Amino acid sequence: MGRCAGRQLTGRMTQMTQDTARNMTVVVTGATGRTGGRVARAAGAAGLTVRAASRATGFDWGDRSTWAQALRGADAAYLAYPTDVGSPEAARAVGEIAREAVGLGVRRLVLLSARGEERALPTEKGLRESGAQWTIVRAAWFAQNFSEGPLVEELRLGGGLVFPAAEGVREPFVDVRDIADVVVAALTSGDRYVGQEIDVTGPRLLTWGEAIAEIAGATGRGLTYRSVPAREYHAHLTAFGVPPQEADFLVELFEELLDGRNAHLSDGVREVLGREPRDFTDFAREAAGAGTWG
Template sequence: MAEAVRAARRAQGLDWADRSTWADTLRGADAAYLVYPSDVGAPDAPGAVGPLAREAVGLGVLLSSRGEERARPTEEAPRGSGADWRVARAAWFAQNFSEGPLVAGLRESGELVFPAGDVREPPPTASRAWEVPPIDVRDIADVAAVTAGDRYAGQAVTMSGPRLLSFGEAVAEISAAAGRALTYRAVSARQYGGDPAGFGVPDGEVEFLVELFESLLDGRNSHLSDGVQQVLGREPRDFSEFAREASAAGVRKV
C-alpha cells in the first residue's frame, strides 16, 4: 500500500529554530524523515534533532552522511530521546550534479569547479582523487520507507551507488548524456570557496562547506556500501540512468 507523504520545510511552516512550529509539523504523522539543513548551521544539528525527536517519540528516520565524523553527534541525539529511531547514511547524491549551488557553474558555463582531484588511489590523500559512488536520492527514499518498519528500529544503514566514479568521470557521463561539452576542473577547497559565494550562498555556509570538503577529501569514501541491496534486495540505480533522465528533463540547459 502506498504511503502518504508530505513535505515539512520552511515554506510549510517548519522552523528548526522555533520549537513552537514543531508540533503542527508532526501532527498526524506516523514517521518523520529528518535532514538538518547546513544553512541553518550544521554544528547546531544535535541540539535541534534531539529535542525534535523527543517531541516526536515513536517517529523517525534520520538521514546522515557516510564517512562524515561531524554527523555522528547528530546521529547520537535521537538515541536518548525515547524515539523509535533509524539512521540512513548516504554517499554523495547523484542529484548534486544537477541542482544546487555546487553545480551552478556546470549549468551556466559548462564547467564544474570542485575540490576533488582526478587521480585514483592508492594512496588516498587530500591532493589526490576523491572518488565517490553517487547514490540516487530515489534509492534513499525507498530505503527510508522500508527501514521505517519495526525490523530496522535502532539500526543504521549505510548505502551508496553501485560503482565508484571520479568527478571527471561523472562529468564525462553527464556530457555524453546531454550531448554538450562539459568539463571538470579540480581546485583546492579554499579556492573552491569563492564559487558558491559568487552564487549567493551565505558566508557561514560557504565556510562550513570548505571545512567539510577539506576534511572529506582524503579517500575515506572511495568504497562501496551495500545498504540498498540489503534493504531493498536490488542493485541501486546506476549513475548513467540518472544522467540520462536529468538531461532529458532539461536540467542541464542543453
C-alpha cells in the first residue's frame, strides 16, 4: 500500500473510531477502582459517554434490582467483578448481568479476567453464552497491586513485603493504564475484537523480589522481600484484618496461580494499541514520585 493511501485509510479509521465513540454510552463497573477508574478516564478521553457504576452510584453486584437502572439506554459495559473474577459469585453474577444487559439492548460487553486463572473460566463462559458481543481481557498481575490496595500499607509502613510467591516465580506485571487503553480500543474498534480473548501483560518478567527491588530503588528505601508458604500467608492476611473466609479463597488462589504458569509474555497490548506496554521501572518511578510509599 502506498504511503498516501495508508495515511488516508488511517485517517478514515480514526474518523470511524471518533464517530463510534461519540455515539456510544459505556457503563463502567468498578469505576472507583484500579481498572475501572482508568477505563472511565480513557473512555471519556476517547469521546465516549461514561456512566460510572459502583455502590456510590446505586449499582450493587449483590443486588440484581440495581442492575437495570445502571444499564438501561447504554450501548456497552465494562465488567470488573469485585473481589475476584474467579469466585463462584462472579460466575453467577457475570452470566446473569450479561443476559440482562443483552435483554436491555446493551450488547457490547468487555469482561476483565485473569491470565491463567482456571477458576475464572466459568465466569468467562457465562459471558460467552449470554448472547453478548463479548471481549475478554485477561490481565497479568497488576503493577498497581503494589501501589493501590492492601499491599501498599505494608510497603509504606513496614520494611518490605511478605508474599507467597517463591523466589524463582516470575510474572509480567502489567500497568492498569494499559489494560484500560486496551478495553477502550476494543470498545471503539467496531466488531474487530468481538468474540476474542486478549491477554495483556507488561513487557518484562520480574520476580516479586525484583519488583520490590525496583520500588526500593525508586524510593531510596531499603525495602526487602520475603517469600512465605501460602498457608503461612493466611495468618499474615488475617492479622492485616482480612476476614478468614476471604483469606481462605485468596490463599487457594495464590497457591494455584503462583506456580510459574504465568511466567511468559503475551503481546495483547502491542497488537491492540500498536505500542509497547508500559514498563515496571517507569511505574515504580512515577508512583514513588507521587509519594505512594512514603
